[in-house]
Structures are given as structure tokens and as C-alpha cells.
Amino acid sequence: MRVLVVEDDAAIAGAVSAALTQAGHAVDSLARGRDAEHALRDHPYDLLLLDLGLPDSDGAGLLRRLRQRGDTVPVLVITARDALRERVETLDLGADDYLVKPFALAELTARVRALQRRRASQGAPELVIGRLHIDLAGRRASVDGIPLELTAREFGLVEALATRRDRVVSRAALIEALCSWDTTLTDNGLDISIHRLRRKLEGCGARVRTVRGLGYLLEAGDD
Structure with missing residues (x-):
């Protein structure tokens, strides 16, 4: 599975990318929303891990534009924003899951597996x-x-x-x-x-x- 990580905190991006690579996935990492939009247009990703607080744009806006143009790539939001309103609005925009920082890498990889299973096998175990x-x-x-x-x-x-x-x-x-x-x-x-x-x-x-x-x-x- 090919994954795009969009996260401007280099330490978090590095740890997440390493964990997903260790799990056998091909991982690309970007820190800016504009670069992510270009990458998502040019490459067929199986999963997007998206931070909401990007230095050049709001991740929610990127998510909205993805769904408006019909892009169905699964999106796991990883963010420090933990307010209930923020979580509900982001899920309503089309996010598939929402994980609040700080998080354990084991939980992150478990959520990635669940999203992969849901998309690829329509809920079947195999x-x-x-x-x-x-x-x-x-x-x-x-x-x-x-x-x-x-x-x-x-x-x-x-x-x-x-x-x-x-x-x-x-x-x-x-x-x-x-x-x-x-x-x-x-x-x-x-x-x-x-x-x-x-x-x-x-x-x-x-x-x-x-x-x-x-x-x-x-x-x-x-x-």
C-alpha cells in the first residue's frame, strides 16, 4: 500500500513514516498542503495521513477540495485539535478516521490496518x-x-x-x-x-x- 503523510512536524512525520515503512508500506512525506495537493493529483495513493495545522494552509480545506473533486482516498486525520466540534466537522467533511496527538504508534498502525481492510476488502476479513x-x-x-x-x-x-x-x-x-x-x-x-x-x-x-x-x-x- 502506498501512503502519503502530510505533517509539518519533522519528528512526528519521521516516526510515522518509519512505522509504516516497517509495516511494509511505501511511504511519501510532505510538510505543506500545496505540495500534497499536487502529489495527490499526480500519484494514486491508497491512504492519506493528514495533519490539520499545516504551515501554508488548513488541512480541512485540503480535505474538502479532495472530496469535492471526487477523490475517495481514505483519510486518517492526525492532529492536536481535540475539540468535539472539530472532530465532528472534520469527519463530516469526509475524513475516515481522526486521531488526536499525542498518540501511540501502535494505535496509528492499527487504525491504518482497519482503514485498509475496510477499503480493500469491503469489511471482509480477507x-x-x-x-x-x-x-x-x-x-x-x-x-x-x-x-x-x-x-x-x-x-x-x-x-x-x-x-x-x-x-x-x-x-x-x-x-x-x-x-x-x-x-x-x-x-x-x-x-x-x-x-x-x-x-x-x-x-x-x-x-x-x-x-x-x-x-x-x-x-x-x-x-
Whole structure:
């Protein structure tokens, strides 16, 4: 999952970004609302962590503009503003969750998992393709109850493909989902990761199919 953290406190942004990276997500971080608006237009994020008190704008205004233009990216607000009126107004603007500073990183990552589960699997505890079971929140995969050993990048591929099931996912979209601004993935690196994932999925009733000229599709297969 690719996450954008918009927070002007460098210490908080660094701690949050590190925790989410440790959890296996690709994380970008910005301190200004204007930069965040450009990033959200240019990149397909799976989650936005948004501070309300930004140096150049109010985070609530950014949230309002996102929803007015039809952007449905899940938004977790992280802010020091703890008044009931502020929380209610922000949720009514379209925020999906609201976390008051200071907060424990364990609670933050738990809320991120809940938002991810709600968006990607429509409330279901896991996605099932063939005999492959994918726990998005726990970032685990299994076949017939036996854990499938995947690297962080391999799970990222499964996640990107499974949450877009029945749609062809382009190579560019896969690379976008797997990489933050300070990491890169070459075409050759993507090919290697897909090859390794295919080998691990053999015999589980799920396969990564190449749609020539378009991209890849994760689908149930006959094994």
C-alpha cells in the first residue's frame, strides 16, 4: 500500500513514516498542503495521513477540495485539535478516521490496518482467490491454512493485484504501488519479483496472468 503523510512536524512525520515503512508500506512525506495537493493529483495513493495545522494552509480545506473533486482516498486525520466540534466537522467533511496527538504508534498502525481492510476488502476479513487467502491488515498470505512465505515486495505485488481483482494492472501501476519517492524498481526488478511470486503461487489455485501489452491480472486458475 502506498501512503502519503502530510505533517509539518519533522519528528512526528519521521516516526510515522518509519512505522509504516516497517509495516511494509511505501511511504511519501510532505510538510505543506500545496505540495500534497499536487502529489495527490499526480500519484494514486491508497491512504492519506493528514495533519490539520499545516504551515501554508488548513488541512480541512485540503480535505474538502479532495472530496469535492471526487477523490475517495481514505483519510486518517492526525492532529492536536481535540475539540468535539472539530472532530465532528472534520469527519463530516469526509475524513475516515481522526486521531488526536499525542498518540501511540501502535494505535496509528492499527487504525491504518482497519482503514485498509475496510477499503480493500469491503469489511471482509480477507480476500480469497482459489485456495490463496490474503489477510491485508495482517499482511499475511496462506494456502489451505499454511503460511505462504512472501517477501515484503512479493506481498506488495499480491496486494496490488488482489485489491484490483478482475482488472488488468499495468506495469507502471505496480511500480507506483510498490515504490515511494526515494526507492526505485526497474523493469527487470519487477520481472524478477513477478517470476518469484508465480513460483510461490504454483499449486494454490491462483495465478498471475500476463495480458500482453496491458499488464497483469491475479485470477483463480486450475492447479
